[in-house]
Amino acid sequence: MPVELGIFAFGVGVGIFSAYLGLGGGLLVVPFLTLVLNLPAKVAVGTSLLTVITTSTGAAQEYLKSGRADVRLGIVLELFTTTGALAGGLAAVLLSEKSVFAAFGLLLVVVAFQMLRSKERADFNERASIGAYRNWGWGAGVSSLAGVLSGVLGVGGGVLKIPAMNLIMKVPLAVAFATSNLMIGVTATAGALVYFSRGDIDLPTAAPLVLGTALGAFLGAKTVHRVPTRWLRLAFVFVLLLVAFKMLLKGLK
Amino acid sequence: MSGLAEKWAQKVLEIGLFAALFAIGLGFALQLAKVSAPAVILKTGFWILLATPSLRVVTLMVAFFRQKEKKFAWVAGGVLLILIAGSLIERL
Numbered sequence: 651m652p653v654e655l656g657i658f659a660f661g662v663g664v665g666i667f668s669a670y671l672g673l674g675g676g677l678l679v680v681p682f683l684t685l686v687l688n689l690p691a692k693v694a695v696g697t698s699l700l701t702v703i704t705t706s707t708g709a710a711q712e713y714l715k716s717g718r719a720d721v722r723l724g725i726v727l728e729l730f731t732t733t734g735a736l737a738g739g740l741a742a743v744l745l746s747e748k749s750v751f752a753a754f755g756l757l758l759v760v761v762a763f764q765m766l767r768s769k770e771r772a773d774f775n776e777r778a779s780i781g782a783y784r785n786w787g788w789g790a791g792v793s794s795l796a797g798v799l800s801g802v803l804g805v806g807g808g809v810l811k812i813p814a815m816n817l818i819m820k821v822p823l824a825v826a827f828a829t830s831n832l833m834i835g836v837t838a839t840a841g842a843l844v845y846f847s848r849g850d851i852d853l854p855t856a857a858p859l860v861l862g863t864a865l866g867a868f869l870g871a872k873t874v875h876r877v878p879t880r881w882l883r884l885a886f887v888f889v890l891l892l893v894a895f896k897m898l899l900k901g902l903k
Numbered sequence: 904m905s906g907l908a909e910k911w912a913q914k915v916l917e918i919g920l921f922a923a924l925f926a927i928g929l930g931f932a933l934q935l936a937k938v939s940a941p942a943v944i945l946k947t948g949f950w951i952l953l954a955t956p957s958l959r960v961v962t963l964m965v966a967f968f969r970q971k972e973k974k975f976a977w978v979a980g981g982v983l984l985i986l987i988a989g990s991l992i993e994r995l
Contacts, residue, residue: 654935700952707920707955714913721908722972725963725979732985740992835916835956836982842953843989857931857945860952864924 657687658858665705665866670874670882672827674702674806674834675863677761680754681893683855685900691750692742693852695804696845699838700856701863702806706834708867713828720825722780723815724832727793731807731837734797739844742802752901754803758894761809762887782820789819793833801841806834908966915962919955923948957986 660682668675676698683694713719742750783789792814796807808830815826845851926948933944964979 652935654931700949703952703956704920704924707916707952711913711916711920714909714916717909719909721912721963722975725960725975725982728960728982729978729985732982732989736985736989736992739989836960836986839953839956840986840989843986844992846953847992853942853945853949854934856949857927857934861924861928861931864920 653687654854654858657855658862661701661859661862661864662866662869663862664701665863665868666870666873667866667882667886668705668863669709669867669870670877670879671765671886672808672831673705674808674831674838675705676702676803676805677758677890678893679859679863680804681758681897683852684751685893685896687855689852689855691747691754692845692848692850695742695750695802696842696848696850697852697856697859698804699800699842699845700851701859702800702804702838703835703842704860704864705867706806706831706838708864709871710828710832710835712871713831716828718824718828719832720780720821720829721832723783723821723825724829726786727789727811727815727829728833728836730790730793731797731800731811731833732840734794734799735801735837735840736797736844738798738801739841740801741798742844743848745802748901748903750803750901751897755894755896755898755901757799757803757805757809758890758897762890762894764809764813765883765887765890784820785818789814792818797837797840800834800837801844804841806830807837808834906966907970908963911962911966912959915959916955919951919958923952923955926951957983960986 664675664678679698679701680694683689684691792810796810800807811830812826815821816823926944930945930948960979960982964976967976
């Protein structure tokens with residue numbers, strides 16, 4: 651089997667998982683590209699950002715259709731996530747390969763614990779208008795950080811934005827989730843532009859990855875209601891911790 | 904779906920993603936079939952992918968202006984400026 655088909659198959663898996671668990675995919679793509687395909691960390695991050703744009707765009711248009719994503723909240727916070735992502739993408743040059751691995755490993759541990767504690771997402775129907783949101787300053791600060799995280803590590807940054815919007819800004823969880831997703835497309839684009847300009851994107855690898863992820867996300871969205879997400883979540887936490895261990899090992903060796 | 908802004912943004916994302924995946928898919932299939940495909944097809948696909956979220960911001964800006972939500976239109980313009988700055992980095 652040509653390696654491209656293997657990458658495509660992995661992409662399909664990532665897409666399905668992302669749809670089931672509401673993730674952007676970067677958390678799995680960067681470790682795959684570095685640990686399995688042995689790409690340099692920076693190229694893996696740049697390439698991952700393209701996958702993240704794909705999953706976010708696909709999901710965001712669904713969230714816009716259902717009216718769950720708040721475009722006004724999104725556009726305001728995007729000022730900060732895009733600035734952060736540009737800064738993060740530029741600053742990534744200064745980071746060593748090892749520190750990217752270590753930071754990514756730490757991020758995975760944080761996400762794993764967050765997933766253990768979080769509730770199921772399916773049953774949220776609350777809505778709120780932009781006037782009801784509070785603590786915009788904090789929201790802006792955390793959004794900037796999420797942008798930096800996206801630019802440096804090739805992830806969406808939902809791990810920071812969703813809790814910040816929900817707990818600090820008092821945005822209903824379902825709206826926070828959908829809006830974070832909407833923002834990720836633009837945020838990852840800002841980061842990807844920097845990696846593109848440096849040539850840190852592997853297009854031959856990105857093509858099957860992006861196509862596979864898109865197909866997987868589509869299949870996942872169609873079947874998500876038939877899957878026991880609780881067990882899937884636990885299995886995923888296990889995988890995350892395992893990958894975190896490998897990434898940390900590579901970062902600290 | 905609520906307003907004009909949401910409707911337009913959704914359409915832009917839908918069409919952009921479809922066009923990008925089509926071009927990337929075509930480029931990838933030709934490459935797999937070992938046809939000497941011009942790399943430009945694949946590249947175009949990725950540029951459409953990168954342009955899609957930015958076009959969504961442009962669309963929101965126009966929709967907010969039309970809906971007389973000037974404040975949000977200006978914010979969208981700001982986001983657009985940051986993205987333009989990002990795309991100019993290459994030329995530095």
